[in-house]
Amino acid sequence: MAVQSKASVKDVAKLAGVSVATVSRVLNDSATVSEQNRARVLAAVERLGYRRNAVARSLRTDATGTIGLVIGDILNPFFTELARAVEDEARMAGYAVVIGNADERPGRQDDYVRTLLERRVDGLLLCPTAELTPLVRDTVESGTPVVFLDRTLHGLDVPTFRVDGADAIDELVGHLLALGRRRPAFVSGPAILSTGQERTDAFSCALARRGLPVRPEYLEEGDFQAASGRAALARLLDLPEPPDAVVAGDNLMALGALDEIHARGLSIPGDIALASYDDVPWFIHLDPPLTAIAQPVQELGRRAVRALTERVAGREVETVTLRARLVVRGSCGEPQEHPRYGRHNEGSVPA
């Protein structure tokens, strides 16, 4: 029969006939309290509908039990899945997560870092959206526990949890060539982001290693959002000699690419092969299913949280790099045994 919201330890203490210290002690069971008093306190808590004020508690203990997570784009399934993993792991460790959505805009990232810091999060998981800003540098140097996630920034000694897709991209390029494609293009993310630059580099290297020319007009740069993927594809297709294969740098740009390809009435892989860095559940339902590079997102998120809690506890942690893997489907040609249906019963969820 909770009565009101504004009960404080003082009220509880009064009702239970003990001191505030005793109340606090049973609430945190930080010290021994007689059975009788414990029962009284608990009863008073119940009766008043008392709910501890985490704000006051945080002020006193200098810990909020909260970690901040700044992601690139909340509409991007990759970050969504990442956020989900982070949240799960954090809650297991007793932390709440405050998510900040930078929306791939450099300015917003700092806005969020600022408010998160003001709110005194115990640690920060950051997917850096821009080059190194003074704020981020100060934050790191002032000793706030920070872990970079997915992306990294150079020139700063911060543990980073990321996925290296170089091998998978190399394998993908091999796959493309084996299927007779000779003019593959790449739609990259912003070169300013590590994930933009690295994937482009890996692509160029893979080409070079196989003796193919790296044609600059086949290296488009988008911003990891769908519209830019569509625009990039439009430019590529308007080239005098358009590419015969396109790799999108993330799943949203792949979606945009699909928009443009379908709008032009082109067929995949007949007219053009398409593959995506990032795999999402619905790719298998396209016709043909989309070949993609899958990242171990769950593991990435969970391990980053574990690392951050270590750092919060004052321990050092190492940078970790996980590996992506190529998932061949039909969108670059070939694997069309049974055009789409019932391959090995692949589905977004188990049957």
Next chain:
Amino acid sequence: MAVQSKASVKDVAKLAGVSVATVSRVLNDSATVSEQNRARVLAAVERLGYRRNAVARSLRTDATGTIGLVIGDILNPFFTELARAVEDEARMAGYAVVIGNADERPGRQDDYVRTLLERRVDGLLLCPTAELTPLVRDTVESGTPVVFLDRTLHGLDVPTFRVDGADAIDELVGHLLALGRRRPAFVSGPAILSTGQERTDAFSCALARRGLPVRPEYLEEGDFQAASGRAALARLLDLPEPPDAVVAGDNLMALGALDEIHARGLSIPGDIALASYDDVPWFIHLDPPLTAIAQPVQELGRRAVRALTERVAGREVETVTLRARLVVRGSCGEPQEHPRYGRHNEGSVPA
């Protein structure tokens, strides 16, 4: 050249040669301060890298500048888009958002409500995941500003922002019948949720209104997640007389349905028609593109936030119901003029 993290108003005051009151005054410009002192304070702030402690501030002012948002499932694009809208609007109003992911599990919702309340959010946006729990009742009755979002709970006087899809569902059923389908089935969300129950009811009503029998074996119940959609479809297809059309109660169950349909090698709409309540960007890229019911998610989220801030300011607000609309594509038959490509240049993003 910010030096350390632990500067407080006291430090700033000392360095600037003024009192803490003056510092606070310039920080909030709450009262007139001489130009000279203002400059000194600002300089000291800069020099110390002072960052106000929002925790202490909240304790004193009894306001956190934070609202809580408890959603059903962070992996569901519907909620993701909702979260995005909520965040945008909230930040414009000067609020930060703490997201809680109930993961469609009744228990988790209360967990989150509890921690959000402990953390003293100024208001709560709740997509109720279960029936009315004592905690939610207490919260509302204790005067905490609460607004229900997407879903509602009966027996409680809380403003609710939701979408009514009854008309759209009725229209969809009409569409199905017009295309010759006579045995349409519905995969519902949990009957315990308003969005589960309402959509099922609307479907049944639409059938009844048109003189079609409502066959109980065609009314499946899932949990708004993909796996349940797949399972439901398996059961439906195993029926002695399977349905010739299926409407999924949300986009994830539609995805699961696709899994099962494709795994069995069935074709859409040849073998079975499929439509989804909820529209997501990639539906247009299926072959044929998926007919769906689109909800005004952005508007829903933004208006709910505005309502909540009103409530926080102590004003009353009304419940709002928006309307969904049917988007006919090809997955139920017919609209296959140009089977898929280049219809009216539909795409997930503008060209």
Next chain:
DNA sequence: ACGAGCGATGTAAACGATTACATCACCGGT
């Protein structure tokens, strides 16, 4: 029988901000 030690409790000082209230200097009107 006495002091050490321990368990249970209470008192009061933090934590870092905001703000009501008091103070003080100064200005202009009469």
Next chain:
DNA sequence: ACCGGTGATGTAATCGTTTACATCGCTCGT
């Protein structure tokens, strides 16, 4: 020259916890 008013500032109380320290009875070992 005096008084009221106003603008700029400082002092100290306060928000709701946690916790260091003090206190007070007991019990137990010798």
